[in-house]
Amino acid sequence: MEFYFLGTNAGVPTIQRNVTSIALRLLEERRSMWLFDCGEGTQHEILRSPLKLSRLEKIFITHLHGDHLFGLPGLLSSRAYQGGTAPLTVYGPPGLKQYIELSLGISQSRINYQLHIVEHTGGVLFDDGQFRVESALLDHRIDSFGYRIVEMDKPGKLNQELLERYGIKPGPIYGKLKRGESVEVEGGVILHPQDVLGSPKKGRIITILGDTRPCPNTVVLAQDATVVVHEATFLHELADTAYEYHHSTALQAAEAAKAANAGQLILTHFSSRYKDQEQLEPLLEEAKSIFPNSLLAEQHVLLPVPDIG
Structure with missing residues (x-):
């Protein structure tokens, strides 16, 4: 299980960073890939990566702002040309179905695989005995959701x-x-x-949060998570700006991870005012002052999800 960040910027793309999209590779677990958000240009970033659209099984959209879904119609229509013929399910807030069907319909895009669109307002979205995905509403200008992915415990090794x-x-x-x-x-x-049988192998928990101000559900979704991916749009010196635009600071992300007893925090969704990796370092230092096991998401860098125990 690995993260691969295809975009880490907030709002608009820059030369250095694309807008939001996160891949969760589950090659060992189910020979597939899940995608969380699909900002404009996501399919181009996939072409520059080791990821394959043919393995894409599920897409989870956190909210309907353009920097999180403008890449969706293009990716859906291109998927079949890259060997993606298996069914694909897209989850997201109400309005997602209309957006996808209208975009694909007007452009007369042809989808030759089963496309399922599941609109939700939170709760348990998926449970196949191997993984369970839950969602809850966050605090943003429009309905924005976080996702909690729970890997079920695995049987111990046979003697x-x-x-x-x-x-x-x-x-x-x-x-x-x-x-x-x-x-x-x-x-x-x-x-x-x-x-x-030996002792069961504890399953991991991953929390991926959409755009949000600090709110109780960030901690609920992140409780005891192995890894939390949290937006960190601004440094805390701009906390008032973050609040006005319904976002979080790096410090607030760290406070949420600490309150949730999480194992690791990955910061993403950075304001374009922070031009390069060097200018992002203060956000990391700020987070580490509260939650030492913090990392900055970097585009086209694999980040393995740690095993438990």
Whole structure:
């Protein structure tokens, strides 16, 4: 599980940074990729990356401001030309379906794969037993949502040495034990999963927040998260400006991560007044003064999601 940032700027693109889009690569977990927001130019950034649109399974839109979704119609219409024929689901606030259908309809774009559009107002959006995705409303000029991605715990490793003593080789019995089923082996012995499985591997939690002022739901969504991705549009010296425009400062992002007992904080969605990486360093220093395990998102840099334990 890895983050790949395709855009880290707020509002408008600059030469240095594109507007918001975050890829979550789940190659080991489900051989797919999820996308969070799709600002203008996202498909161009994907072409410059190791990411493949053919693996794109889900898109989550935080809110309907242009810097978070103007790249969506182009990406959807181009996906099939890059081998993307599997079904794709797009989640987002009410109004998303009208935007997509109107854009694709007027441009007579042809989508030759199943496209599902799910509008929501928060709650549990998806749960397949491997991952659960929840959403909650934040505090922005329009409805803006954060997403909490919960990876379910995985069964512990099988004690192969013990299984070999019972004459059990890799095969269907291994699968049954991993699924929590008891099995009967030679001699009428009943093996229970807890007899041969190690401790479960704790699943990770990822929180990706849309544009927001500080609000209770940032902490609710980020509670005990392995990684929190939080906007940090301004330095705290511009806290009044951040409040006026319904955004957060780097310091406020760090306060939310600390209050939520998160493991790591990644800052993104930077104002274009901070021209380059050097000018972003003060935002990182500000966040680290409250929450030491903070990082700056950088475009075209892979950031692995840490394992737990």
